[in-house]
Structures are given as C-alpha cells and as structure tokens.
Amino acid sequence: MKTISSVVEHYIKTKPFLLSALSQGIINLTSLARHMMPELEQELGKDIKQGAVVMSLKRLSEDLDFRINHKIIKVLKGIGEITVRSSLTDYTFAVSDTLLNKHAELISSITANPEVFYTSSRGVNETNIVVSSSVNPMVDRLFADEKMIEKTENLASITVKLPKDNISSPGIYYYIFQRLAWEGIIINEVISTSYEFTILVSEDVVDLAFKVIKDLKNL
Incomplete structure (x- = not known):
C-alpha cells in the first residue's frame, strides 16, 4: 500500500540534485511540498495535506543527513594524494x-x-x-x-x-x-x-x- 512517506521518498530519490540539496538542509520544505503535491496526489489518487508532506520531507532529510554526512563524508575526509x-x-x-x-x-x-x-x-x-x-x-x-x-x-x-x-x-x-x-x-x-x-x-x-x-x- 502506498503511503505519503513512500511516495515522497520515491519522488526525491528520482531527482539526484534535489536529493543532495535536501540532505544538506538548503531547501524550504514548505515550498517544496507545495510544488510536489499535485504529482503526489495523482500518485496516491486522493487529496493530501501539505503539512503531511512537509513532515515526510523533514523525516527524510534527517535520515539522509545521517546516511550521507556520517558515511560518505567520513570517506571523503580520508581522500589522499x-x-x-x-x-x-x-x-x-x-x-x-x-x-x-x-x-x-x-x-x-x-x-x-x-x-x-x-x-x-x-x-x-x-x-x-x-x-x-x-x-x-x-x-x-x-x-x-x-x-x-x-x-x-x-x-x-x-x-x-x-x-x-x-x-x-x-x-x-x-x-x-x-x-x-x-x-x-x-x-x-x-x-x-x-x-x-x-x-x-x-x-x-x-x-x-x-x-x-x-x-x-x-x-
């Protein structure tokens, strides 16, 4: 069963630059949610609340921050010659x-x-x-x-x-x-x-x- 969280995550993961910007916390989540809603509602087949999308984006950005900043950046800091x-x-x-x-x-x-x-x-x-x-x-x-x-x-x-x-x-x-x-x-x-x-x-x-x-x- 599709949920708001799952369709939000799929939407973000299909847009690499957006994915990175979200992980760095440089995107206004309210504006992004407003932009995403028509496509998300079409995917889910029902109306959704903007607040629910914002919360899903917030949880996703926190998760991405852990996965990227604590793993990838650790490796990048070890770049050698x-x-x-x-x-x-x-x-x-x-x-x-x-x-x-x-x-x-x-x-x-x-x-x-x-x-x-x-x-x-x-x-x-x-x-x-x-x-x-x-x-x-x-x-x-x-x-x-x-x-x-x-x-x-x-x-x-x-x-x-x-x-x-x-x-x-x-x-x-x-x-x-x-x-x-x-x-x-x-x-x-x-x-x-x-x-x-x-x-x-x-x-x-x-x-x-x-x-x-x-x-x-x-x-």
Whole structure:
C-alpha cells in the first residue's frame, strides 16, 4: 500500500540534485511540498495535506543527513594524494583483432620514458588510450590502420587516492561527480581502480575541478 512517506521518498530519490540539496538542509520544505503535491496526489489518487508532506520531507532529510554526512563524508575526509597532469590526449579506437599488438608496441616504445603518461581501458566495442600529447605522433603512426572513433586534445587529468572504506560505502563517486556537475565541469573520461580514480577534463577547467575535489576533504 502506498503511503505519503513512500511516495515522497520515491519522488526525491528520482531527482539526484534535489536529493543532495535536501540532505544538506538548503531547501524550504514548505515550498517544496507545495510544488510536489499535485504529482503526489495523482500518485496516491486522493487529496493530501501539505503539512503531511512537509513532515515526510523533514523525516527524510534527517535520515539522509545521517546516511550521507556520517558515511560518505567520513570517506571523503580520508581522500589522499591528488595528482594533476596536463597536456594529455584521449584516443578512442574500435576494438579489433590487431589492437592489442598496437598497444604492446606503444607500451614498449614509451617504457623507457617515465615522464610519459599512459593509461588505457577496454570496453565491449571500444578501447580508450590516454597519453601525454608529446607522443601523439607515435600513437597516430602505430594506430594508423585502426578505426579511430574520437581524439580529444588539450586535456588534463586529476588522480585521486581514496581510502579503503570507499569500496564498502555506496554513493562516493556519485557525491564527487555531483559536485563537479554543479560547477558545470564536463568529464571526458573516468578511469578507476579499487582505491584510485582519474578523471579527464579540459585544461580550461582543471583548476576549478581540482578545487572542487580538494574542498571535499573539508566538508
């Protein structure tokens, strides 16, 4: 049986930015309740009182405050080293039978130069390569016969070390990416391991992106 509390919670959870704002207590609950009521009444099939919606929102915000502030923020305060690199190029190629051999050639060629940034990931149909722009001519030559889907230059990477608690705490990445989205920062790529993740952004916004992530440690 649907209740006011259940439909209010479902309404909020389907709107990520609203969910976060509610958890931070920066929304006027009376105004929000008034805005929600037509949709809630349609969902329940009956008239409801605004006060009941406000009370449901208050209980939900208190619950969210516990779940987010006491779990996620604990992990975010444990963020470790943040490393920034600039002058990167992001290549995307279609998967092929010869692609791995090209990867091997590229790795062999750049291994002797520790200053060169290289990382890659493989999906079902596409392979991604991110390298220092200084080796673009080498990549262009080695992968000349491969189908290139995308090539984006003038990128920077931000690599973040996360505490071990991150793998058992839901919502960590969501919370970080939400803050970046609030600032209008477009993320070109995300590369992650168990305790580390890297985002690629335009060099124009890397300073702002770095500040957003760094400030998470002071929540």
